[in-house]
Amino acid sequence: MNPQALADLSSRLPELRLLTEPGDLEHYGRDWTRRWTPAPLAIALPASIEEVQEIVRWANHHRVAIVPSGGRTGLSGGAVAANGELVLSLARMNRVLGFDAVDRTLTVQPGIALEAVHTAAREHGLIYPVDFAARGSCSIGGNIATNAGGIRVIRYGNTREWIAGLKVVTGLGELLHLNRGLIKNSSGYDLRQLMVGSEGTLGIVVEATLRLTDPPPASHVMLLALPDMQALMQVFALFRERLSLQAFEFFTDVALKHVLAHGAQRAIEGDYPYYVVTEFDAADERAQEVALAVFEQGLEQGLIADGVMAQSDAQAAALWRLREGITESLAPHKPYKNDISVRIGAVPVFLQDIQALLAHEYPHMEVVWFGHIGDGNLHINVLKPASLSDADFIAQCEHVTQRLAETLHRHGGSISAEHGIGLVKRAYLESTRSAAEIALMRGVKTVFDPNGILNPGKLFA
Amino acid sequence: MNPQALADLSSRLPELRLLTEPGDLEHYGRDWTRRWTPAPLAIALPASIEEVQEIVRWANHHRVAIVPSGGRTGLSGGAVAANGELVLSLARMNRVLGFDAVDRTLTVQPGIALEAVHTAAREHGLIYPVDFAARGSCSIGGNIATNAGGIRVIRYGNTREWIAGLKVVTGLGELLHLNRGLIKNSSGYDLRQLMVGSEGTLGIVVEATLRLTDPPPASHVMLLALPDMQALMQVFALFRERLSLQAFEFFTDVALKHVLAHGAQRAIEGDYPYYVVTEFDAADERAQEVALAVFEQGLEQGLIADGVMAQSDAQAAALWRLREGITESLAPHKPYKNDISVRIGAVPVFLQDIQALLAHEYPHMEVVWFGHIGDGNLHINVLKPASLSDADFIAQCEHVTQRLAETLHRHGGSISAEHGIGLVKRAYLESTRSAAEIALMRGVKTVFDPNGILNPGKLFA
Known part of the structure; x- marks a missing residue:
């Protein structure tokens, strides 16, 4: 069926760039997690919103799953394609589309790198203040999909605060133009905010209007x-x-x-x-x-x-x-990453609890802590001992994550502060969201993507 | 059926304050709009989250509609009960529950007046920056339900930006504790943001954790x-x-x-x-x-x-x-209110268009303009000539609103900047939200409130 499906895609969109070489499948099929073996059906690199819509319609027709894909710097497996999905890479849709000096907004395609957004904003004497180390590779579409945080959240908040408008293609291929740059718009549910942080499971971001602001003082x-x-x-x-x-x-x-x-x-x-x-x-x-x-x-x-x-x-x-x-310095040690948060006020007691937990559970492993303490966000990286196999290492870490999730639950924290749930934290979603919330999220997912085309298996099993 | 239903409510919640006197029905059955004749079944004034949940369960059992109700200062009819609904007034749940100096948050019950929130924040040397003229009467729950804006949006944004956590009772009576004060929380769909601005149609806000900030300079x-x-x-x-x-x-x-x-x-x-x-x-x-x-x-x-x-x-x-x-000065003139917005950059051209439209359509009526020009938000109040009946006046205004809505649609604006859609702007929702968006909103509504208990007829017919 799949060769037929691909042939149909090519006939629907003769101009569409489609990659099927093994090297491409491996390259585009994974993100910065290295836990899954890439196995996508093919890689589509659309150049326009219309192509994205047609790909989604095609996917519905053939019931092929789509993995929306940006800079693939994600740390939760949100952009991994390991099950015959079509990777829909926004890499070619990477341009600045417009700047409005009065609105102080920059409209961009989703595949643009965060650093290119920074540069474009500075050319107009303004800044786009969300920032973090992957700026050169990560794409703004991925930033939106995970509500990326980073190193300036304490001053500027998360990506969510900076999205003035979004164009999104839903799971049925409909194009939504959400909020359209308005500052005030109390006209029903804010689907723009619902899209931010939805990890490609509700829609594919195909254009974003970003708010800019004055540069900070020296x-x-x-x-x-x-x-x-x-x-x-x-x-x-x-x-x-x-x-x-x-x-x-x-x-x-x-x-x-x-x-x-x-x-x-x-x-x-x-x-x-x-x-x-x-x-x-x-x-x-x-x-x-x-x-x-x-x-x-x-x-x-x-x-x-x-x-x-x-x-x-x-x-x-x-x-x-x-x-x-x-x-970057930890990457060679294949770290198992925890990206957790609690209320700032809960940090001291929480730190004591998890220090004790980790000392008890990981006596023989190197544990690296860092993070955004002013936001209540800790990164805890466990480094793989050379003596352990990848599989054994991950199994041991997962065991500890279960305990960590219980501790987080007790403190009202989150199993994912800024990386997203993806595949990596899926099993622990219940530590952060109640059964009622998860049932509602599944319901919302069905509304936007009734056939389960968009990034299936991410966020929920 | 309804006397039986009320008797059942009293037997389920013997302590619940329930009002059925005609004066109370009229008082609690309407908001600052005066277009509809109040006709609620009864007024319930719960004192706890548990009572709110039980009321919603009761309403599902008897298929009685609920109108969540705060300070009833709304201008879009969102809190009007004109069809035998139970008004669920949060007026008695109006206390400050807690302050956290490290998190800089204030946790309050939904019925607290905005001004009381201001006072409580100042007692801790901080401010809650959302502000507008109804501050003494409007409740924070209503502010959240409409994503209230006001006079400081240019500096501080809308209510949406200041909600660190929400407790919400869904249409099935489930209690959700959304985001719980976290600054960073990328663990699936942000249902907190979905609730903000949903006008009581997805859930009843029963507790809110508000972010505070430093007072501005002199x-x-x-x-x-x-x-x-x-x-x-x-x-x-x-x-x-x-x-x-x-x-x-x-x-x-x-x-x-x-x-x-x-x-x-x-x-x-x-x-x-x-x-x-x-x-x-x-x-x-x-x-x-x-x-x-x-x-x-x-x-x-x-x-x-x-x-x-x-x-x-x-x-x-x-x-x-x-x-x-x-x-307040216009109230005696029974103004027909328009609360519209466009992108700031679109304001000049838009102003020209609607000035021409209004001069043409309202040659004999007094039209009062004011608003938050720095947010692209205009309030256009049309005053009722003494010679016209209420019904004729509204009919004439609605005719013009249809034209105004078309102009807004052309400029990518919103038919409701900060008042909400409620009953008043329901017929014009299509000017701001596409058919696809409205279909998705209806789908989301069904997920949160499958039996249509919460504020039916508001936002959508």
């Missing part, structure tokens, strides 16, 4: 070394009260070890268990004085053990690399 | 008189570029006439066709100098005809009253 970047975990939230409270934070990111000594081994430069001598990279507004000398006063207060109170403030853009970049280089 | 309030409508967007662009705006509200000479007749004090001598009340950050003398320089630039360019800057809090309040007193 900023300073500081690296802090902390004596213990208790100090972390206290330093956060101190800095948040006195400074206007743009970012407040933490990582552990183990994370530092890996990022240094991967080529980053040491900025503080001595060994400390916890580090923070923070960036804050420093428009004038007074702001700098306040920052130094706050830092000294932290030192005096024993909350901060050491610290350094970047004196140039290059130094700031070097400090940021200590945090942003972590994910 | 501000100045300025009243500007403008020579013509073209100047309006130019002055907005000028002020937005140079100042940090908290509000930018416009109104016409006709609006001024009514608000002065209603007791407000004239602040500028002479007659001008358009006025703006704007508030902007003025933390120090330099900011004041910039404001004056911007004002003078506007004068020199002929964009501003006159203006006054408040020199005290009392003066600022007096200037604000010129804008905020409009709705």
Whole structure:
């Protein structure tokens, strides 16, 4: 049936770029997770909304599943195609379509890289403030599909806050033009917000109108070394009260070890268990004085053990690399990733609970902590010991994730803060969403995609 | 059947406060619209989430419709009960439940007045920034149900942006605890956002966790008189570029006439066709100098005809009253209200189109314009001539609204910027939402409320 189906697709869309070579299937069939063997039917690279719609209609006719695909930098398997799906890659739909100076919006195709959005915004003297390390490869469509967060959430919120309008193709191939850039629009259910974070299961984002904003004032970047975990939230409270934070990111000594081994430069001598990279507004000398006063207060109170403030853009970049280089530095160790969150107020007690849990469960594995502590978001990466097979390693980690999920449930947290559920966290969705919520989500899924064409198996089994 | 149904409700919930006196039915059966004759079955005033759930279960059993009800200040008939519904008033569930200093959230019951939320936030040195004239009477539950906007949207966005968590009772009586105050939570569809703006048709908000923020810096309030409508967007662009705006509200000479007749004090001598009340950050003398320089630039360019800057809090309040007193001053004239929006960038052309339309369609009626021009949101109130019956007046206005809706559709605007669709704009939903979107909304409605218990007839027929 499938060769016939593909022939039908080519006859419906003779201009459609369609890839079926094994190398392409493998390349486009997976994301940054490496747990599944790619096995898509084919890769379609549409160049227009009309082509996307026709592909979806074709998929309904033949009951072929579609995996919408962007930069494939996802960490939850949301863009994995391991079951004969058609990968619908938006890679060719990657242009800026328009800028409106009065609305301060940028309209883009979904396949554009986040970094290209940054560049386009800056050309107009504005910024698109969502930012994270995968900026060069990830696509805005994928950012929307996972409601991507990143390193500036503490100041600017998640992707959700910056979507003024969306064009979306539903599971039946209908084109929706949601919210259309309006600031105020109280005309029924906000389907735009429903699409954000739906991981390609409700519709395929084919165009996005992004809100832009003024660049922040000049900023300073500081690296802090902390004596213990208790100090972390206290330093956060101190800095948040006195400074206007743009970012407040933490990582552990183990994370530092890996990022240094991967080529980053040491900025503080001595060994400390916890580090923070923070960036804050420093428009004038007074702001700098306040920052130094706050830092000294932290030192005096024993909350901060050491610290350094970047004196140039290059130094700031070097400090940021200590945090942003972590994910890449861990990749060779095939880390098992947890991306969890709790309310900020619940962080201290939660940290104690999971430290105890992980020490008990992972006595022989290297565990790397880092994350966006000001958003309640922790990344916990467990590194695979060379002695363990991939399968055994994942099995052991899954066992612990079940315990972690129970702890999260107790603290009212989320099993996925910013990566999405995808395939990786699907089994743990119940830790975060109630049975009633999941039943409602399944109902909503059926409304938008009655034949289950869009990214089946992701989010729910 | 209905007396039996009510008897069953009392036997299920012996403690439930239930009103059936004609005066109560009339009082609770309507909102600020006066178009429908209240005719509810009864008024239930639950005191707990459990009572709300049991009422919904009872309603499913007897197939009685429920109208969720807050402060009943709505302008779209969303809280009208004219067809034997049970009004479920949240008026008794009006307490602050908790404050979290680390999360900076305030958890409240839905019946609390917006002004009481403001007061509670200020007691903790923070603000809840959504604000509008009905603050003393409207409830936060209603604000959420309509995604209320108001006078600070230009700085702070709509209600949607400030909802960290919601407890909601669905159409089957299930209790959902959505998002639970998390900043980052990418675990499937954001049902919290789906609830915001759903006008009581998907669920009943029974608890809300509101995000708070730092108070803005000291501000100045300025009243500007403008020579013509073209100047309006130019002055907005000028002020937005140079100042940090908290509000930018416009109104016409006709609006001024009514608000002065209603007791407000004239602040500028002479007659001008358009006025703006704007508030902007003025933390120090330099900011004041910039404001004056911007004002003078506007004068020199002929964009501003006159203006006054408040020199005290009392003066600022007096200037604000010129804008905020409009709705109340028009009430005796039984205005037909339009609450429309377009993209900011589309405002100038759109204004020309609807000015021509209204001049042509309403030559003998007084039309009052005001609104949040910086958000693309216009309020157009048509006043009933004494000579016309209510029914004839509404019929004439509806005829024009059909034309207005066509104009909005052409400009990609919304038939309801911040009031909601309710009963009043139901016939015009197609001007803003496509047939495909409306079909999806109906599908979503069925998922959350399969028996059509919650606010039937609102939003859709």
